[in-house]
Amino acid sequence: MEKPALQKIKDALARATTIGIVVGQNPSLDQMAGALSLFLSLKQVNKKAVIASPTNPIVEISSLVGIDKVQTKLGGDAGDLVVSFPYVEGEIEKVSYTLESGFLNIIVKAGENGLNFNEKDVRYVRGSGSIDLLFVIGTPHLSELGDLVNGDQLKNLQIVNIDNNAENQGFGDIVVVSQRASSVSEQVGDIILDLGFAIDKDVAQNLLDGIMSGTQNFQDPRTSALAFEVAGIMMQKGAVRAQEQQAPAPRFVPSQQEFKPSQSGQSFTPIQPPVQRQDPVIQRIQDDLLTQQDTSEKQADDDQAPVDWLSPKVYKGSSNV
Numbered sequence: 001m002e003k004p005a006l007q008k009i010k011d012a013l014a015r016a017t018t019i020g021i022v023v024g025q026n027p028s029l030d031q032m033a034g035a036l037s038l039f040l041s042l043k044q045v046n047k048k049a050v051i052a053s054p055t056n057p058i059v060e061i062s063s064l065v066g067i068d069k070v071q072t073k074l075g076g077d078a079g080d081l082v083v084s085f086p087y088v089e090g091e092i093e094k095v096s097y098t099l100e101s102g103f104l105n106i107i108v109k110a111g112e113n114g115l116n117f118n119e120k121d122v123r124y125v126r127g128s129g130s131i132d133l134l135f136v137i138g139t140p141h142l143s144e145l146g147d148l149v150n151g152d153q154l155k156n157l158q159i160v161n162i163d164n165n166a167e168n169q170g171f172g173d174i175v176v177v178s179q180r181a182s183s184v185s186e187q188v189g190d191i192i193l194d195l196g197f198a199i200d201k202d203v204a205q206n207l208l209d210g211i212m213s214g215t216q217n218f219q220d221p222r223t224s225a226l227a228f229e230v231a232g233i234m235m236q237k238g239a240v241r242a243q244e245q246q247a248p249a250p251r252f253v254p255s256q257q258e259f260k261p262s263q264s265g266q267s268f269t270p271i272q273p274p275v276q277r278q279d280p281v282i283q284r285i286q287d288d289l290l291t292q293q294d295t296s297e298k299q300a301d302d303d304q305a306p307v308d309w310l311s312p313k314v315y316k317g318s319s320n321v
Helices: 003-015 029-044 151-155 184-195 201-214 225-236 280-303
Strands: 018-023 048-052 081-084 092-100 103-110 123-126 133-137 158-163 174-177 258-261 268-271
Touching: 003 133, 003 158, 003 174, 003 184, 018 029, 029 048, 029 133, 029 184, 029 201, 158 184, 184 201, 184 225, 201 225
Parallel strands: 018 048, 018 133, 133 158, 158 174
Antiparallel strands: 081 123, 092 103, 258 268
C-alpha cells in the first residue's frame, strides 16, 4: 500500500472515537469478507466499531466469521437510541420521564382528543450520530448505501473509500481504489498488515475466503501477485482452503496377460490370468449335457447302414459243386 494513504489512515484511526464500516446493497462474499475482517481487527485493538449493510446477508456469505454482527442500521453500540411514534398536532399535552427501580419511563401525556397510536406503532432506532470515521468497502457509489447514512451525516464524517471497481466514483477523504487489485479482501488484508494489527485465525479465514471468491479460486486471469502474497500469509496464520471435491480414483482392471521383471531383471516372465472357478452345480449340468450329446451321436453312428448296403451283390459258389 502507498505510504501517503497508509499514513492518512493511521492518523484517522488515532483521532477516531467510533468507527463505522459499511458495504453496499447485496454485497459479494469478497466485499463482506473484507469489511468483517477490518471490523474484527479494529475490535482486537480495542477500537469502538460497528458494521452495517442496507440489506440482510444472503446464504452465500453466512459462513463468514462475525456475520451475526452486521446490522441494517448504522448504529448499535455507536449510536443513540431514538424512540419514535406518530404525532398529530394537539393530541400530546407533554412528554416527561421518571426513574423507577433502574428503569427510565418516558411518559407521553395525551391531550383532550387522546392518542391516535398504540404500542405497535412505536419504533426504536439506534442512531449513528457519534460515528466520526467511516470505511466504505467495495462500494462504487454512495447511493448504494441506502439509508445507512444521509447527506448531513456524510458532511461530518471522514470517509475512507476502499475498492477495486473501475466504476468507483473516487469519493471520500482517503481513496484507496486500485483496478490492479483482483479482490477487495486482498486490499483490506494489505492495509491490516501494514497497520501492524495482529491477525487471528478468524480474520485470516475471512480474508482467504474473500480472496478465493474474488479471484475465482485464483483462476481469474486478473489475479494479482498481492492476492497470492496475502493468501499465503493468511494460510500461515491458520486459514484453510476449502476442500475441493476429489474425483474417485480409477478402478484397476487387470489385462489378460501382465508381465513382471524376473529375478535377473533382464527378461520378463508372463503372469497367467487367474483361473475362474465354475460353480459345481452348473459344471455338473454342463457335463451331463455333453455326455448325452456324445451318446446320441454314437447311437446315430451305430444305426446308420453301411455304405455298400445297397450295392449289387455277386454270389460265388463253392468250387466243389
